[in-house]
Structures are given as C-alpha cells and as structure tokens.
Amino acid sequence: MDSKEHDKKISYSELEIGTIVSKQSYLLDRESVQKYILAVEDSTNSTVAESSNIAPPMSIAALSLRGVVNDLNIPGGTLHIGQELSFLKTVPVGMYLECEAVLSSNSVRGDFRFMVVDLSVRDDVKDHVMKGKSTIMLPVDISN
Amino acid sequence: MKEGDSITEVIKEITSEQILLYAEASGDFNPIHINTKFAEDSQFGRNIAHGMMIAASISESMSLTFGPSWHDSGKVKIRFRSPAYPGDTVTASGQIKKILPLLDEGTEIRCSVSVTNQAGEAIISGTSSVIITG
Numbered sequence: 001m002d003s004k005e006h007d008k009k010i011s012y013s014e015l016e017i018g019t020i021v022s023k024q025s026y027l028l029d030r031e032s033v034q035k036y037i038l039a040v041e042d043s044t045n046s047t048v049a050e051s052s053n054i055a056p057p058m059s060i061a062a063l064s065l066r067g068v069v070n071d072l073n074i075p076g077g078t079l080h081i082g083q084e085l086s087f088l089k090t091v092p093v094g095m096y097l098e099c100e101a102v103l104s105s106n107s108v109r110g111d112f113r114f115m116v117v118d119l120s121v122r123d124d125v126k127d128h129v130m131k132g133k134s135t136i137m138l139p140v141d142i143s144n
Numbered sequence: 145m146k147e148g149d150s151i152t153e154v155i156k157e158i159t160s161e162q163i164l165l166y167a168e169a170s171g172d173f174n175p176i177h178i179n180t181k182f183a184e185d186s187q188f189g190r191n192i193a194h195g196m197m198i199a200a201s202i203s204e205s206m207s208l209t210f211g212p213s214w215h216d217s218g219k220v221k222i223r224f225r226s227p228a229y230p231g232d233t234v235t236a237s238g239q240i241k242k243i244l245p246l247l248d249e250g251t252e253i254r255c256s257v258s259v260t261n262q263a264g265e266a267i268i269s270g271t272s273s274v275i276i277t278g
Contacts, residue, residue, distance in 0.1 A: 032169065039165035040200035041156060044207040057215050058203040059169075062196055066171035076175040076182055080195040080224055087218040 010073050012113055012138065015106055021117060022067035022101040028055055030093050036062060053094070057087040060130045064099040064119045068134065071101075072117075075142045081114075082135035089129040097129065098122045104133070113138045151238040151255055152208040154201045158193050160230040166197040192227035198267055199224075201236035202257045210253065210274045220257065222270030233262045238272065250277035 015021070036042075036059040044056070061083075068074070091097070098121070105116035119132035167173050172194055175182035183191040199222060207214045228234050238257035245251055252275050259268040 035165065035169040039162060039169045040197055040204070041162070042200065042204050043154075044204050054212075054215065056200070056203065056207075057218060058196070058200045062170040062172075065196065069170075069172045069174070074174065076179075077186065078174065079176075082223050083196070083199060084221045085219065087215055090212070090215045 012106070012115070013108075015103055015115075017103055017106065019103045020100060021103050022071035022099070024067035024071070025096060025098050026063050026066075028059070028063065028091065028093060028095050028097055032063075033059055033093050053092045055091045055093050055095075057085075057091075057130070060087070060091055060097065060121055061085050061119075061132060063097060064101070064121050064130065064132065065134065067099050068101045068117055068119070074136070075138065077139050077142060079137045080134065081137050082133075084133040086131045087129070088131065089123065089127055091123065091129050096124045101134075108140055111140050113140050145240065145243070145253070147240050147243055149240045151240065151257070152205050154205045154208070154236040156198075156201055156234050156236075158198075158228050158230055158232045158234060160191065163191060163193050163197070163230060166194050170194065170196065172196075188227055188229075190229060192229055193232075195224040195268070198228050198234055198259050201234065201259060202238070202268065202270075202272065205236045205238060205257070206255070206272055206274060210276065213274050213276050217275035218272065219274070220270060220272040222257070222268050224268055225266045228259075228261060228267050234259050234267055235261075241271075246275065250275050252276075 033055050100120050102118045104118045117134045121130040123129050167178050236259045238255045242254040254273045257272045
C-alpha cells in the first residue's frame with residue numbers, strides 16, 4: 001500500500017452523493033488470483049491457476065473493494081455491514097479491469113456514519129462484468 | 145432441483161494466517177483484521193475476519209451447486225451480522241426458495257443463504273439468485 005495514500009485525510013462529512021470515490025484499473029493476473037484462491041480456500045477454483053482461465057467472481061468483488069478501501073482511506077474501526085453483488089460476465093485471468101466506486105448515500109445515525117458505495121467493474125471491451133453496492137459503518141468521531 | 149432443496153454446504157476453519165493472506169490478496173489492511181493490539185482495544189476484543197472473506201464461502205456454495213451460471217448471472221445480497229474470529233468454524237448453507245421460469249429463456253433460481261459459526265450464530269444472512277439456461 002502506498003503510505004502517502006494511506007496518510008491522506010478525508011473529510012467524510014463533506015463527501016457528496018455522486019462523488020466518484022475511486023476509479024482504478026487492475027490487471028487480474030494469475031498470481032493475484034492464486035493468492036485469492038489460497039486465502040479463501042475456494043475448492044471450486046482450486047484448479048483455476050493450473051488448468052482453467054476463469055477468475056472466481058468474488059475475486060472481482062475483492063478487487064473492486066480494494067480501490068474503495070485505499071482511495072477512501074477507510075479508517076481502522078470501520079465495519080462492512082452489507083453487500084450486494086451482481087456477476088454479469090465470466091472474467092478470464094489476465095483481463096484488465098476498470099473498477100469505479102460512486103458514493104450513493106452518506107448519513108449519520110447515532111454515533112455512526114453510514115456510507116453506501118455503488119461499485120461497477122468493466123472489462124477491456126467496456127462490458128460490465130460486475131455491479132454492486134457496499135454499505136460501511138464508521139464511528140462518527142473518526143469520520144467527520 | 146426443486147424448491148426446498150438445500151444448496152451445497154461449505155465449511156471453513158478460520159485462521160489468523162488465512163486472514164493475513166486475505167488482507168494481502170484483497171489489499172484490505174484494516175487493523176481490526178491484522179493488528180492484535182488495535183483489535184484488543186476494539187469492541188470485538190480480538191482480530192476479526194474480513195466479511196468478504198467469509199462471504200466467499202457463499203459464492204463457493206452457489207458455484208458448487210449451480211456451476212458456471214453463477215459466474216455470469218449470480219446475484220447476492222447479504223448483511224454481515226456478526227464477526228467471525230480466528231479459530232471459528234463457519235458453515236455456508238442455503239435453500240432454494242423459488243424456481244421461476246423466465247419469459248425469454250431459462251429459469252431463475254432464488255435462494256436464502258447464510259453463514260453460521262460453530263455455535264450456530266449467524267455471521268452472514270441474505271439472498272442469492274442465479275439464472276440457469278439450456
């Protein structure tokens with residue numbers, strides 16, 4: 001992780017609906033897919049790295065959330081409380097993916113800030129391969 | 145395949161090593177997952193697994209049950225209800241709730257899905273669906 005990125009301060013209360021909070025391109029390379037499969041012990045994709053060329057759909061979701069976590073500089077203590085995902089197209093290993101995250105809700109209830117981020121991932125021919133919606137909860141005292 | 149049928153169960157043991165691997169694979173280094181001191185001072189008192197790492201077992205279950213259709217037509221809507229800790233054994237399971245013929249082609253299968261820990265407590269709950277063609 002880029003330490004400069006991690007150190008940047010974000011005023012979450014000032015983030016407006018519709019803000020693109022992250023836009024990143026990633027190469028879904030074999031090494032990162034293998035690492036993902038190892039981490040989640042995915043039996044359905046245990047042979048992906050050797051004999052198949054298909055990435056586990058949730059590895060695409062993890063990739064799309066990477067940009068959100070890093071670009072929003074999500075503070076420690078933030079909780080991921082909800083997730084919606086639609087997988088729209090099979091993604092082969094080796095594909096370049098463009099991940100975009102747009103803030104769709106930003107509200108405070110009690111001691112917590114609730115932020116909803118709409119995710120979209122497109123492949124190298126601009127087809128959507130995944131859409132989603134993440135809901136995160138941040139303590140207000142560290143998210144103003 | 146009929147309404148009421150169970151989807152394939154997936155059981156995982158959660159370890160600190162796996163959580164660290166997931167942090168590296170996902171790029172999510174939130175200290176609640178990987179920093180012991182930070183986690184001890186938190187409301188949870190110890191490190192917790194990434195929610196999406198646990199949610200991967202639901203995707204695995206759907207993929208084992210419905211095959212490649214999950215990759216290009218799967219949908220899931222889940223809530224993370226309580227954390228999973230290192231040492232937990234979690235079980236992803238679900239049930240087919242509705243089988244709906246589509247107007248154009250294929251069948252939409254809607255399921256309830258959940259992940260529970262060894263005490264039967266809900267870690268994740270939600271719904272999923274997939275379209276089967278051919």
